[in-house]
Amino acid sequence: MKKLIFGGAMLASLLASTAAFAATDLTMWYHGAGNDVEKKIVNTIIDDFNKSQADFAVKLEQFPQAAYNDSVTAAAVAGKLPDILDVDGPVMPGWAWAGYMAPLTVDPAAYAKFLPGPIGTYNGKVYSVGLWDAAVAMVARKSVLDANGIRIPTIEKPWTGEEFDAALAKLQASGKFEYPLDLGMAWKGEWYPYAFSPFLQSFGGDIVNRDGYKTADGSLNGPAAVKFGAWWQHLFKDKLAPGTSQSPADRDNGFAAGKYAISWNGNWAALGALKAHDDVIFLPAPDFGKGPKIGAASWQFGVSATGKHQDGANKFIQFALQDKYLTAFSDGIGLIAPTPESAAASINYKKGGPMEAYFGLSKAQALLRPVYPGYSVAAKVFEKALADISNGSEVQPTLDAAADEITKDIAKNKNYTK
Amino acid sequence: MSTSTSSLRPSRWRYLPLVLVAIVFIFPLEFMIMSSLKPSQQLLSDTNSFRAFLPVGSISLDNYYAAFARAPVGLFLFNSVFITATTVVLALFLCSISAFSFVFLQWRGRDTILTILLTTLVIPIEIIAVPLLLLVNQLPWVGLHGLTFGWLNSYQVQIIPFSADALSVFLFVQYFKDLPKELIEAARIEGASWWQIYYKVIMPLAGPVTATAAILKFLAMYNQFLWPLMVTQAEQYRPVMIGLQYFFQLNIAWGEVMAYLTLITVPVLIFYLVLQRAFIASIASTGIKG
Incomplete structure (x- = not known):
C-alpha cells in the first residue's frame, strides 16, 4: 500500500512539474525563406529567447518573400494566423485595419532610440517594429563625377533639381555610358512607389493627400505632381534613363559593368557596388523644391490579432529589439542598423564604414509611404501611372485618372474607417 | 508509269523551316541549362551575346550545390x-x-x-x-x-x-x-x-x-x-x-x-x-x- 501511495505521489509530482514547465508554443511566420543568413539570425534570436524564459517557445515557419503576403491573407481568411508575423511597413496599416494585427504592448523604451522608419504606427498606435531600415541613394563613382566636373552633393547640400538635370546632361554628353541614370525600371511592384514617390514628394505632390487620407485629388494630379510628371517623362524621352523595357540583368549588373553612371538603388545592393568599383559613393536624393526625400520602412515584427498568446508574442518582439540582434542583421544582410549604438557596432554603418552614408540619409531624408489601409491599391495605381508616363502617355490625363482611381477606392471603402 | 526516286525523296529544304522552329523551341531550354552552369555575373554579361547559349567561361555545378x-x-x-x-x-x-x-x-x-x-x-x-x-x-x-x-x-x-x-x-x-x-x-x-x-x-x-x-x-x-x-x-x-x-x-x-x-x-x-x-x-x- 505504501508503495502504491509513493508511486501515486511520484506520478502526480511528475505530472504537476511537467505542466508547470511546459512552455506554450508560439508560432512565428517570417518572409525570409531561401535566405540562409536571415534564417540563421532569426533562429539565433528564437533560440536565445526560448532559453531566456520557460513560459513560451517560439517556433518558426519561413515563407518566400514573394509569396508571403498572399499566404498571410489566405491564412487570415481561414482563421489560421500565427502568433507573431512580420509585415512590410507600408502593408501594416492594411493588415491592422483588416483586423489581422493587434497593437503592440512592447515597452516603448525598447524602440525609443530607433530611426523613425522601422516603427509602424497606425491610428496613433504602434503595431509593428522592425529590426532594420532600408534606404535608397544615388550610387555613383567619385572619379566619374570629378572627371565631368560635377559637384559631389552632401546631406546638408544636396543637388537641386536643376543641378541634377545638368549633371545628367553632362554625363550623357560624355558619351561613355549607355544611359547616365539607372532608375531600376526593370524592378516592378513596390519598387516604384518606394523609390519614385519620394521624387514626387520632393516636387510637392504625393500619392494621396495625407490630411485624413480621403482623396488623391490635388496631390497626385495637382500642379506640383504634373511638374514632376513632365520631369519624369523627359528622363525617358531624352534617353537619360532606360525605361520599362530595361532587362533585370542590366538593372543588376549595369552599374558594375559601366553602362550607367548613376544608379538609384537600395542599400541592399550597396555591397555589390562597392565590390565592383573602388571609388563608389552614396549620394543623397536631389531636392526638387520641397526638400530631398527617400522612402522608409522595411519589414517589421507584429502580433496577430487572433493569437491566443499576445503577451508572449510581445515579449518575444521586445526581446528581439536588442542592439546585438540589430547589428547582426545589419552585418548579415547589409541593412541599416536602426539605433546609433547598433549602427556604431556594425561593420558597414559605423563611423567610417563603407555604408555609413545610408544611416545619415535615412535619418535626414526618410519619409514613410502613405500610412493608410488603401496603400496597396494606391501603390499599384501609382506604379501603372508612372510606367505609362515613362512610355509616353500624356501627363495630366494619366495623373487625373490615377488620382480618380485612388479616390474612388477610398470612397468605396468608406474612408477606410471601421 | 514511272516515278523517279528523287521526286519521292523529301527535299532537304523542307526540313529548313522545321529546323528553325525546333531551334526556337530548344533555345530557351538551352539557355536555361547553360546559364545554370555559370556564375551569376558571367550569366548576366553573357546575355548580350550568343555566348549565353554556349558552355563557355567558368563552368561548374556550383549553382546546383547552392540551390x-x-x-x-x-x-x-x-x-x-x-x-x-x-x-x-x-x-x-x-x-x-x-x-x-x-x-x-x-x-x-x-x-x-x-x-x-x-x-x-x-x-x-x-x-x-x-x-x-x-x-x-x-x-x-x-x-x-x-x-x-x-x-x-x-x-x-x-x-x-x-x-x-x-x-x-x-x-x-x-x-x-x-x-x-x-x-x-x-x-x-x-x-x-x-x-x-x-x-x-x-x-x-x-x-x-x-x-x-x-x-x-x-x-x-x-x-x-x-x-x-x-x-x-x-x-x-x-x-x-x-x-x-x-x-x-x-x-x-x-x-x-x-x-x-x-x-x-x-x-x-x-x-x-x-x-x-x-x-x-x-x-x-x-x-x-x-
Whole structure:
C-alpha cells in the first residue's frame, strides 16, 4: 500500500512539474525563406529567447518573400494566423485595419532610440517594429563625377533639381555610358512607389493627400505632381534613363559593368557596388523644391490579432529589439542598423564604414509611404501611372485618372474607417 | 508509269523551316541549362551575346550545390511529383468513368448534368479559390492523428479538389462518342457487366485520349501556384512552384534560379517523353490541341 501511495505521489509530482514547465508554443511566420543568413539570425534570436524564459517557445515557419503576403491573407481568411508575423511597413496599416494585427504592448523604451522608419504606427498606435531600415541613394563613382566636373552633393547640400538635370546632361554628353541614370525600371511592384514617390514628394505632390487620407485629388494630379510628371517623362524621352523595357540583368549588373553612371538603388545592393568599383559613393536624393526625400520602412515584427498568446508574442518582439540582434542583421544582410549604438557596432554603418552614408540619409531624408489601409491599391495605381508616363502617355490625363482611381477606392471603402 | 526516286525523296529544304522552329523551341531550354552552369555575373554579361547559349567561361555545378543549400529542393520535387502523379491517376479514373456514364449509360438528367459540368470549364481557379479555401478548412479527415478538421497543410488539400475536372471529362466524352456502338452491344450480348465493358473494352481503346488527358492534367498540376500558396503554410507540403520563390531575394542569384528551373523541368520532360507517341496519336486522331 505504501508503495502504491509513493508511486501515486511520484506520478502526480511528475505530472504537476511537467505542466508547470511546459512552455506554450508560439508560432512565428517570417518572409525570409531561401535566405540562409536571415534564417540563421532569426533562429539565433528564437533560440536565445526560448532559453531566456520557460513560459513560451517560439517556433518558426519561413515563407518566400514573394509569396508571403498572399499566404498571410489566405491564412487570415481561414482563421489560421500565427502568433507573431512580420509585415512590410507600408502593408501594416492594411493588415491592422483588416483586423489581422493587434497593437503592440512592447515597452516603448525598447524602440525609443530607433530611426523613425522601422516603427509602424497606425491610428496613433504602434503595431509593428522592425529590426532594420532600408534606404535608397544615388550610387555613383567619385572619379566619374570629378572627371565631368560635377559637384559631389552632401546631406546638408544636396543637388537641386536643376543641378541634377545638368549633371545628367553632362554625363550623357560624355558619351561613355549607355544611359547616365539607372532608375531600376526593370524592378516592378513596390519598387516604384518606394523609390519614385519620394521624387514626387520632393516636387510637392504625393500619392494621396495625407490630411485624413480621403482623396488623391490635388496631390497626385495637382500642379506640383504634373511638374514632376513632365520631369519624369523627359528622363525617358531624352534617353537619360532606360525605361520599362530595361532587362533585370542590366538593372543588376549595369552599374558594375559601366553602362550607367548613376544608379538609384537600395542599400541592399550597396555591397555589390562597392565590390565592383573602388571609388563608389552614396549620394543623397536631389531636392526638387520641397526638400530631398527617400522612402522608409522595411519589414517589421507584429502580433496577430487572433493569437491566443499576445503577451508572449510581445515579449518575444521586445526581446528581439536588442542592439546585438540589430547589428547582426545589419552585418548579415547589409541593412541599416536602426539605433546609433547598433549602427556604431556594425561593420558597414559605423563611423567610417563603407555604408555609413545610408544611416545619415535615412535619418535626414526618410519619409514613410502613405500610412493608410488603401496603400496597396494606391501603390499599384501609382506604379501603372508612372510606367505609362515613362512610355509616353500624356501627363495630366494619366495623373487625373490615377488620382480618380485612388479616390474612388477610398470612397468605396468608406474612408477606410471601421 | 514511272516515278523517279528523287521526286519521292523529301527535299532537304523542307526540313529548313522545321529546323528553325525546333531551334526556337530548344533555345530557351538551352539557355536555361547553360546559364545554370555559370556564375551569376558571367550569366548576366553573357546575355548580350550568343555566348549565353554556349558552355563557355567558368563552368561548374556550383549553382546546383547552392540551390540545394538554399532550399529543400528534393522535398519540393518529391511533393510535386507525388501530388501530381496521385492527382493524375485519380483524375484519369474518375473522369473516364464519368465520361463512360455520360456516353454509354441512360439515366435521367444526364445531358443536363453534362452541360452544367462543361460550363465549369470557363470558371478559373481564381474565382473559386476563396470559397474552396473556406470549404476545405472545415472538412474532416481521418489520418495518423485520428479525426481532425481542416485540410490546410496537407497533401490531400492539394490533390482531392483537383481529382476530377471538366476538361478531362470532356476529352473522354468526345473520344468515347466516336467509338463504335457495336462494341458495347456485342459485349452486352456476351453478358459483360458495365464495369467489365468500361475496364476491358473501352479503356484499352482509349490510350491516346488517356495520354492527352494525363499530360494536360500533369502540366496543370505541376505548374500550380495560387492554390498551394493559399493552403500550405508549412514548408513540408510545398510544391516546386512555391519553392521557386525561395530564389527571388533582393539580390537575385540568377545562376541558382536557372539550376532550380533545370531540375524542376526534368520530371516534365520525362513524363512527356514517355507519353509522347500516344499524345501525338491523340492529336492526330481527335484534333485536340494542348
